[in-house]
Amino acid sequence: MTALLEMKQVTKEYRGVPAITDVDFRLEKGEIHALLGENGAGKSTLTKMMCGVTQMTRGEILLDGKPVNFLTPAEALDHGVAMVFQETSLVPSMTVAQNLYLGDEKLFNRIRRLNIAAQTFLQSMNFNVNPTATVASLGAAHKQMVEIARAVRKNVRVIIFDEPTAALTPEEKHHFFSLVERLKQRGVSIIFISHALEEALQIGDNITVLRDGALIETAPAKSFDRKRIIKAMVGRSIENSTHGVKRKFSRQGQDRVLSVQNVSMGTIVKNTSFSVYSGQVTGMFGLIGSGRTEVAKIIAGVAKRNFLNGGEIILEDRSVRYRVPRKAMQDGIVYVTEDRKAEGFFETMSISENISLGFQAAGLNKNAVVTRSEMKALAAEWTRSLNIKAIDSDASVIELSGGNQQKVVIAKSLVQKPRIVIFDEPTRGVDVGAIAEIHQLINTLADEGLAVVVISSYLPEIMSISDRILVCRAGRVVEEFDPLEADENQIMFAAVH
Amino acid sequence: MLKMLNQERIVGAIAVVLFIGFSIGLSGFLSGSNILSLIQNVSILGILGIGMAIGIIGRGIDLSMVSTMVISVAWMLVMVNSGVNLWLALGLAVGFAVVVGIVNGLLIAYVEVPAIFATLAMGIVVYGFGKSFLIGQDVVYLPRDESWFYHIGSGQIAGVPNPVVVFALVALVAALFLKFTKFGRYNYAVGDNVATARITGIPVRPVIVAQYVLIAVIAVVAGVVVATAVTSMNTRLALSTQVYDVILVVVLGGIGLSGGKGGVRNVIVGTLLIGILLNGMTIMNLGYTTQNIFKSVILLAAILIDTMLNPRDEQTAQHGDI
Numbered sequence: 135m136t137a138l139l140e141m142k143q144v145t146k147e148y149r150g151v152p153a154i155t156d157v158d159f160r161l162e163k164g165e166i167h168a169l170l171g172e173n174g175a176g177k178s179t180l181t182k183m184m185c186g187v188t189q190m191t192r193g194e195i196l197l198d199g200k201p202v203n204f205l206t207p208a209e210a211l212d213h214g215v216a217m218v219f220q221e222t223s224l225v226p227s228m229t230v231a232q233n234l235y236l237g238d239e240k241l242f243n244r245i246r247r248l249n250i251a252a253q254t255f256l257q258s259m260n261f262n263v264n265p266t267a268t269v270a271s272l273g274a275a276h277k278q279m280v281e282i283a284r285a286v287r288k289n290v291r292v293i294i295f296d297e298p299t300a301a302l303t304p305e306e307k308h309h310f311f312s313l314v315e316r317l318k319q320r321g322v323s324i325i326f327i328s329h330a331l332e333e334a335l336q337i338g339d340n341i342t343v344l345r346d347g348a349l350i351e352t353a354p355a356k357s358f359d360r361k362r363i364i365k366a367m368v369g370r371s372i373e374n375s376t377h378g379v380k381r382k383f384s385r386q387g388q389d390r391v392l393s394v395q396n397v398s399m400g401t402i403v404k405n406t407s408f409s410v411y412s413g414q415v416t417g418m419f420g421l422i423g424s425g426r427t428e429v430a431k432i433i434a435g436v437a438k439r440n441f442l443n444g445g446e447i448i449l450e451d452r453s454v455r456y457r458v459p460r461k462a463m464q465d466g467i468v469y470v471t472e473d474r475k476a477e478g479f480f481e482t483m484s485i486s487e488n489i490s491l492g493f494q495a496a497g498l499n500k501n502a503v504v505t506r507s508e509m510k511a512l513a514a515e516w517t518r519s520l521n522i523k524a525i526d527s528d529a530s531v532i533e534l535s536g537g538n539q540q541k542v543v544i545a546k547s548l549v550q551k552p553r554i555v556i557f558d559e560p561t562r563g564v565d566v567g568a569i570a571e572i573h574q575l576i577n578t579l580a581d582e583g584l585a586v587v588v589i590s591s592y593l594p595e596i597m598s599i600s601d602r603i604l605v606c607r608a609g610r611v612v613e614e615f616d617p618l619e620a621d622e623n624q625i626m627f628a629a630v631h
Numbered sequence: 632m633l634k635m636l637n638q639e640r641i642v643g644a645i646a647v648v649l650f651i652g653f654s655i656g657l658s659g660f661l662s663g664s665n666i667l668s669l670i671q672n673v674s675i676l677g678i679l680g681i682g683m684a685i686g687i688i689g690r691g692i693d694l695s696m697v698s699t700m701v702i703s704v705a706w707m708l709v710m711v712n713s714g715v716n717l718w719l720a721l722g723l724a725v726g727f728a729v730v731v732g733i734v735n736g737l738l739i740a741y742v743e744v745p746a747i748f749a750t751l752a753m754g755i756v757v758y759g760f761g762k763s764f765l766i767g768q769d770v771v772y773l774p775r776d777e778s779w780f781y782h783i784g785s786g787q788i789a790g791v792p793n794p795v796v797v798f799a800l801v802a803l804v805a806a807l808f809l810k811f812t813k814f815g816r817y818n819y820a821v822g823d824n825v826a827t828a829r830i831t832g833i834p835v836r837p838v839i840v841a842q843y844v845l846i847a848v849i850a851v852v853a854g855v856v857v858a859t860a861v862t863s864m865n866t867r868l869a870l871s872t873q874v875y876d877v878i879l880v881v882v883l884g885g886i887g888l889s890g891g892k893g894g895v896r897n898v899i900v901g902t903l904l905i906g907i908l909l910n911g912m913t914i915m916n917l918g919y920t921t922q923n924i925f926k927s928v929i930l931l932a933a934i935l936i937d938t939m940l941n942p943r944d945e946q947t948a949q950h951g952d953i
Contacts, residue, residue, distance in 0.1 A: 479824075
């Protein structure tokens with residue numbers, strides 16, 4: 135029997151670097167297939183090839199037994215393959231109804247008729263969303279409903295969900311799962327990318343595990359348990375992983391170096407207050423949209439808090455308000471971004487140029503003239519101390535693996551001799567070996583007396599690295615936990631309720 | 632193997648092929664005097680190109696460059712003709728250009744007007760302002776004076792025409808500047824990724840202002856060469872399409888409009904190709920319009936080949952992890 139969607143020996147290379155190697159994948163009609171793997175294992179790449187976002191380098195994709203190679207997402211959609219992305223692809227300023235029918239407008243559109251059609255359709259799926267509401271006003275779960283409704287409306291046969299539950303509260307998750315079940319009953323096949331193993335075990339019919347771009351295992355979900363999945367996902371590196379290891383000690387903070395008082399920014403950060411101490415790792419946990427990244431950006435001068443009633447940030451004993459990150463950097467505050475491709479490194483430049491730009495921006499080189507040998511010496515020092523693996527420091531950053539890119543971004547900040555370092559999702563898209571090294575580095579920095587803040591939406595990471603845990607929800611820090619005493623459920627509860 | 636074929640090399644190769652082709656096919660092309668006039672003619676384009684390159688590397692563009700060049704130098708000549716000391720007049724002309732550059736820079740860096748619109752408007756403002764208040768006539772002639780200053784565009788040093796010498800000097804200074812100074816490195820950083828540059832603590836806005844000031848000053852240098860080469864400054868030049876020729880030279884040489892890429896070498900390569908081409912076409916007696924068609928087709932071809940051989944990285948173009 136032919137599968138609905140089948141991939142045979144598919145390989146994808148980015149600039150000659152393989153992201154996916156010889157993967158076979160099979161999706162039957164009406165099954166829920168969970169796709170698991172660590173960051174950088176190739177889950178997203180694999181699904182992006184199915185839905186036409188990128189194209190495979192080699193291999194074969196069969197839909198109903200016929201070979202296909204979608205060049206655009208629109209072409210994939212015409213064949214009934216749709217992907218629901220982590221970042222929703224809706225137009226925020228339009229209403230739900232307009233978004234549902236986006237791309238299918240007639241020459242003349244009567245808004246009333248559009249709204250009625252949308253209402254009928256949403257009701258038939260049991261979605262409680264107002265079709266006249268603008269998408270921007272909706273919460274994460276409702277946005278996702280609209281995305282799903284849009285996919286279903288196009289009569290798709292395959293829906294790919296990329297981390298659908300990351301932004302959802304437990305109630306919303308529950309709702310989402312029942313929705314997936316209903317889609318399945320309609321005969322839609324579902325691919326489900328997730329970090330959360332329990333979810334995969336709970337709703338998946340089959341589970342496929344990828345590691346380092348290769349297929350490790352495909353089997354019915356019933357034959358898996360948590361342990362077996364982790365073993366397949368992590369493989370050889372399991373002993374290096376610090377994730378999920380309960381801490382046995384925590385550092386006491388030394389001086390209070392930073393005090394954030396009643397800081398507000400628009401509707402994202404609402405009147406939040408907390409302190410950061412030197413010689414300690416302060417973990418900040420919160421779901422996407424909880425305002426944790428924005429608070430960090432305000433502290434580091436990347437974003438600006440409200441001009442009026444924006445609250446105060448006190449560095450040691452001085453109130454500060456930074457217009458640009460440069461001023462914060464000069465005061466010893468650096469921010470290591472969560473999105474290194476967009477704002478972390480210079481992609482046309484080499485490792486040494488990237489690091490030396492950080493050095494120059496901090497005003498640490500004495501001469502106005504920058505020589506190549508100085509640059510190389512600096513880069514050599516940092517590639518050694520952070521164990522950046524590259525042929526040499528003239529290698530272009532874009533050609534490095536995620537972990538090494540992240541290390542370059544970190545080196546570019548640490549070379550500025552900061553006193554307060556804010557790591558925003560320091561291990562996102564980083565391979566397992568490098569995760570352990572980055573965690574090690576963060577610990578070393580705290581031991582050296584720096585104030586370190588680590589932001590993460592991955593609870594095991596926060597649990598294993600923090601000396602104290604701050605939980606963000608709806609734009610403010612709501613609770614503080616001691617990692618030696620708190621358990622995951624308590625923290626998660628604080629983050630969502 | 633294919634990685635060796637970047638736009639700079641492709642264009643360089645085409646230039647060599649054209650040069651050899653014209654040498655064989657066109658009588659008079661290879662004569663010493665023609666080669667000299669060839670280089671002389673493109674020197675001005677080259678000087679302007681280097682200014683424009685500084686902007687484009689920093690992910691900007693300056694469409695007001697030619698207006699600045701024309702108006703500041705014409706104003707200088709008007710002042711000299713009415714008896715103002717040459718050096719004072721030159722100082723004022725440079726000062727005028729610097730003001731234009733600062734206004735451009737402030738608009739782009741602080742008000743965040745897209746460079747293409749800010750400088751387009753600025754070019755018109757500069758021309759209009761100059762023609763209304765500073766310069767009465769269309770063509771301003773050089774004063775009858777034997778000072779060496781008036782031979783910058785026409786004389787020669789050791790057999791090399793002066794415009795070429797000026798071009799070489801500007802190129803050398805700009806190359807060292809871009810490569811080794813802090814500003815140069817910052818300029819590449821801003822062109823590569825503004826957000827990263829900002830987070831790294833690079834003074835992004837001052838760098839952008841400095842870019843446009845530099846461009847304006849280089850425009851004055853080019854203007855002095857233009858005026859002294861033909862003993863006058865025709866203000867109608869500001870209305871011509873010369874600024875697009877300048878962009879052509881820069882982009883043709885392989886300085887990507889997406890910023891952060893290329894250097895002075897690319898400008899030289901682009902200038903040579905355009906110079907050889909224009910010279911050859913002039914010898915072949917092709918009309919101005921026909922020449923424009925060739926120029927634009929070549930530009931499009933160069934950009935196409937570059938995009939095919941050096942695609943923008945797929946992973947960067949589409950945000951998301953592997």
